[in-house]
Amino acid sequence: MPVWLLPAAVTLPLKFDLFVSKQDSVPFSTERTREMSLNGRVALVTGGSRGIGRAIVETLAADGAKVAFVYHSNSAAADEVVASLKEKGLDALGFQADVRSKDAADKVIADVVDAWGSVDILVNNAGIIKDGLLATMEAAQWQDVIDTNLTSVFNFCQAATRQMMSQRYGRIINMSSVAADVSNPGQANYAASKGGVEGFTRCIATELARRGVTANAVAPGFIQTDMTEAVVAAAGKEIKKKIPARRLGNPEDIANAVLFFAQESSSYVTGQILKVDGGLTLGGL
Ligand code: NAD
Numbered sequence: 478m479p480v481w482l483l484p485a486a487v488t489l490p491l492k493f494d495l496f497v498s499k500q501d502s503v504p505f506s507t508e509r510t511r512e513m514s515l516n517g518r519v520a521l522v523t524g525g526s527r528g529i530g531r532a533i534v535e536t537l538a539a540d541g542a543k544v545a546f547v548y549h550s551n552s553a554a555a556d557e558v559v560a561s562l563k564e565k566g567l568d569a570l571g572f573q574a575d576v577r578s579k580d581a582a583d584k585v586i587a588d589v590v591d592a593w594g595s596v597d598i599l600v601n602n603a604g605i606i607k608d609g610l611l612a613t614m615e616a617a618q619w620q621d622v623i624d625t626n627l628t629s630v631f632n633f634c635q636a637a638t639r640q641m642m643s644q645r646y647g648r649i650i651n652m653s654s655v656a657a658d659v660s661n662p663g664q665a666n667y668a669a670s671k672g673g674v675e676g677f678t679r680c681i682a683t684e685l686a687r688r689g690v691t692a693n694a695v696a697p698g699f700i701q702t703d704m705t706e707a708v709v710a711a712a713g714k715e716i717k718k719k720i721p722a723r724r725l726g727n728p729e730d731i732a733n734a735v736l737f738f739a740q741e742s743s744s745y746v747t748g749q750i751l752k753v754d755g756g757l758t759l760g761g762l
Contacts, residue, residue: 524603682748698754722755
C-alpha cells in the first residue's frame with residue numbers, strides 16, 4: 478500500500494525515520510521548537526481586557542514579553558486578565574485610560590517605562606463601531622469613532638516612538654479592518670477611521686525605518702468578539718457562506734498575525750497591511 482494511503486498513526490513513525498540524520502542520528506522533529514522570541518521585550522496593548530486585545534496580550538506574554546495593557550472601564554475584566562497570566566507565571570500590568578486622550582497616552586507610556594524600563598512593542602488595538610447611514614449620522618457618532626480608532630493611534634504612536642527612536646528599536650502594530658477596503662453601508666465613520674489607520678501606518682513606517690522601528694497593520698475580517706456579536710446573531714450562517722474558509726475568525730487568528738510583526742526577526746517588514754480574513758476579500762464565488 479502506498480505510504481500516503483496509510484492511516485496517520487502508521488505513517489508517522491515511517492516519516493520520522495526518513496528524517497533521521499545519517500551523520501549524528503539526531504531525529505528532525507516537525508514539532509514547533511522555536512524559542513520564545515519576545516523574551517526580555519516589553520509590550521503595550523490598548524483595549525487589552527477582552528476580545529482580540531486580550532488574545533494579543535496572552536499571545537505576546539506566552540511568547541516571553543512582559544505585557545502592559547490599557548483598559549477603558551471594566552477593572553474586574555482587567556484584573557482577571559492579570560490574574561490568569563500571573564497564574565501561568567507571566568508578567569502583566571493593566572492601566573485604566575481613555576485612548577482618545579493624548580495626556581492619558583503620554584502617562585501610560587511613561588508609567589510602563591517607569592515600571593519596566595522601555596516600550597518595545599506597541600499594539601494599537603482599541604476600537605469601536607457606531608454604525609449609521611450618512612443621512613442620519615450624528616456628528617458625535619462620527620467623532621467618537623474617529624477619536625477612538627484613529628486619533629488614539631496618533632496619541633500612542635507619538636508617545637511611544639520618542640522612546641523607541643532613542644533606543645533604536647520598536648515594533649508598532651495597528652489594528653485596521655477589511656472595512657478600510659470593502660465598503661459596507663452604514664460604516665462611513667468606521668471605514669474612514671480604518672483607512673486613516675492604514676495611511677498613517679504606511680507613512681510613519683517611512684519615517685521610522687532608519688531608527689530600527691517598524692510599523693505595520695493587521696486588517697481582520699469577521700472575528701468572533703463582543704463587537705461582532707449583534708451582526709453575527711442577525712446574519713447567522715449567511716456570513717460564513719461569504720468566507721472561503723467557511724468560519725468566522727478567532728481572536729487568536731489575529732493575535733498570531735500580530736506576533737509575526739512583533740518579532741525581532743521581522744525587522745525588514747514595515748509599512749505592510751496584513752489581511753487576516755479567511756479569504757473574505759479575495760473576491761471569489
Ligand atoms: P471589542 O469591542 O471586543 O474590544 C474593543 C476594546 O477596545 C475593548 O477592550 C474596549 O474597552 C476598548 N476600547 C474601546 N474604546 C476605548 C477607549 N476610549 N479607551 C480605551 N479602550 C477602549 O472589539 P474587538 O472585536 O476585540 O476589536 C478589537 C479591534 O479589532 C478594534 O480596533 C476593531 O475595530 C478591530 N476589528 C475587529 C473586527 C471583528 O470582527 N471583531 C474586525 C475588524 C477589525
